[in-house]
Amino acid sequence: MTNAATDLVGQTLGPYTLERLLGQGGFAWAFVGREANGTPVAIKVLKPRYAGDAQFESRFRNESETAAKLEHPNIIRIRSVAKTGEHVYFAMDLCADSLGARIAREGPLSEDDILRLARDITAALEFAHQQGVIHRDLKPDNVLIRSDGAAVLTDFGIARAVSGYVASTGVNMTIGTPHYLSPEQAQGRPLDQRVDFYALGVTLYKAATGEVPFSSNDWFELARMHVEDPPPSLRGKRPELSKRFERVVMKCLAKHPDDRYANAAELRVDLEEVEQKRRPTVTMGAAPTGTWQREALKDTSTGRRPWLVIAGVGIGLVLLVALVVRLMR
Numbered sequence: 001m002t003n004a005a006t007d008l009v010g011q012t013l014g015p016y017t018l019e020r021l022l023g024q025g026g027f028a029w030a031f032v033g034r035e036a037n038g039t040p041v042a043i044k045v046l047k048p049r050y051a052g053d054a055q056f057e058s059r060f061r062n063e064s065e066t067a068a069k070l071e072h073p074n075i076i077r078i079r080s081v082a083k084t085g086e087h088v089y090f091a092m093d094l095c096a097d098s099l100g101a102r103i104a105r106e107g108p109l110s111e112d113d114i115l116r117l118a119r120d121i122t123a124a125l126e127f128a129h130q131q132g133v134i135h136r137d138l139k140p141d142n143v144l145i146r147s148d149g150a151a152v153l154t155d156f157g158i159a160r161a162v163s164g165y166v167a168s169t170g171v172n173m174t175i176g177t178p179h180y181l182s183p184e185q186a187q188g189r190p191l192d193q194r195v196d197f198y199a200l201g202v203t204l205y206k207a208a209t210g211e212v213p214f215s216s217n218d219w220f221e222l223a224r225m226h227v228e229d230p231p232p233s234l235r236g237k238r239p240e241l242s243k244r245f246e247r248v249v250m251k252c253l254a255k256h257p258d259d260r261y262a263n264a265a266e267l268r269v270d271l272e273e274v275e276q277k278r279r280p281t282v283t284m285g286a287a288p289t290g291t292w293q294r295e296a297l298k299d300t301s302t303g304r305r306p307w308l309v310i311a312g313v314g315i316g317l318v319l320l321v322a323l324v325v326r327l328m329r
């Protein structure tokens with residue numbers, strides 16, 4: 001039995017050769033590999049300790065097969081789910097980058113870049129939720145970025161395999177980072193698709209500031225913060241972000257699922273509005289605060305317009321009467 005990821009490098013699993021380790025999560029390793037015809041792929045291999053557990057193995061395979069059925073341009077394409085010898089694995093398209101790696105490399109992203117990625121992620125969620133699949137583990141490392149810049153979601157439903165296993169066996173197993181966990185997940189309450197909007201809110205917050213809204217080394221303290229503490233203001237950390245964008249992120253981060261978006265279509269509409277309202281700012285090259293200043297101007301000008309019309313008509317009437325009186329003399 002293989003005990004370390006390094007033992008697998010250079011080995012062949014079914015039709016794939018494993019070339020190097022990409023990284024690892026709680027229960028699986030991710031490798032860069034190659035098909036026999038030379039096509040590069042990413043391969044996720046269940047760690048041996050879990051591959052040896054029939055119940056975990058079957059949950060992992062079931063969830064991988066469900067994810068493989070989600071065919072959408074913003075969801076990773078799973079090429080195969082298989083077992084070869086003692087190894088359980090699935091192969092998927094290899095992406096050039098991930099949002100997690102990009103933030104680590106470049107720091108906070110521009111609002112325009114974040115909005116483009118958010119639109120892609122929301123499209124993926126809208127499709128998956130319609131099929132009854134909740135992601136449950138949305139975070140920057142699970143947002144891959146294709147070479148054309150599009151965002152592609154990976155690890156759909158894998159967290160369900162883990163939480164189902166934990167619930168039925170009592171085995172203590174962390175899914176991964178608790179920084180993206182919704183208040184209802186932190187409290188072990190029933191959950192629905194709206195957990196994905198909370199995790200998206202944390203992901204967008206991280207992309208915009210380089211920091212997650214809540215941070216602590218203590219798992220219980222972090223869970224408490226998700227449940228009780230208001231997230232620190234986004235524009236307090238980065239004033240050039242638009243108010244509209246901040247509102248969308250904060251709505252995603254609402255403590256109670258009823259105060260978040262009810263579905264991805266609602267979120268999509270708000271994101272489109274943020275993008276549309278930003279466009280004039282970009283073309284006019286205004287100062288970073290231009291958007292809200294122009295809105296303030298627009299609001300007052302439309303507000304005053306009826307008075308201007310009434311005043312104009314009034315003055316016109318007075319002049320007309322004066323003219324008539326003068327002509328009659």
Ligand SMILES: Nc1ncnc2c1ncn2[C@@H]1O[C@H](COP(=O)(O)OP(=O)(O)O)[C@@H](O)[C@H]1O
Pocket residue numbers: 022023024025026028029030042076092093094095096097098100141142144154155176
């Ligand atoms: N298909 C893929 N293409 C490129 N990178 C990937 C792919 N799948 C996973 N990765 C990257 O490999 C690393 C390990 O992934 P994973 O095992 O899912 O752990 P986690 O997502 O918890 O970090 C992550 O940094 C992830 O972004």
Ligand SMILES: [Mg+2]
Pocket residue numbers: 025141142154155
């Ligand atoms: Mg992952």
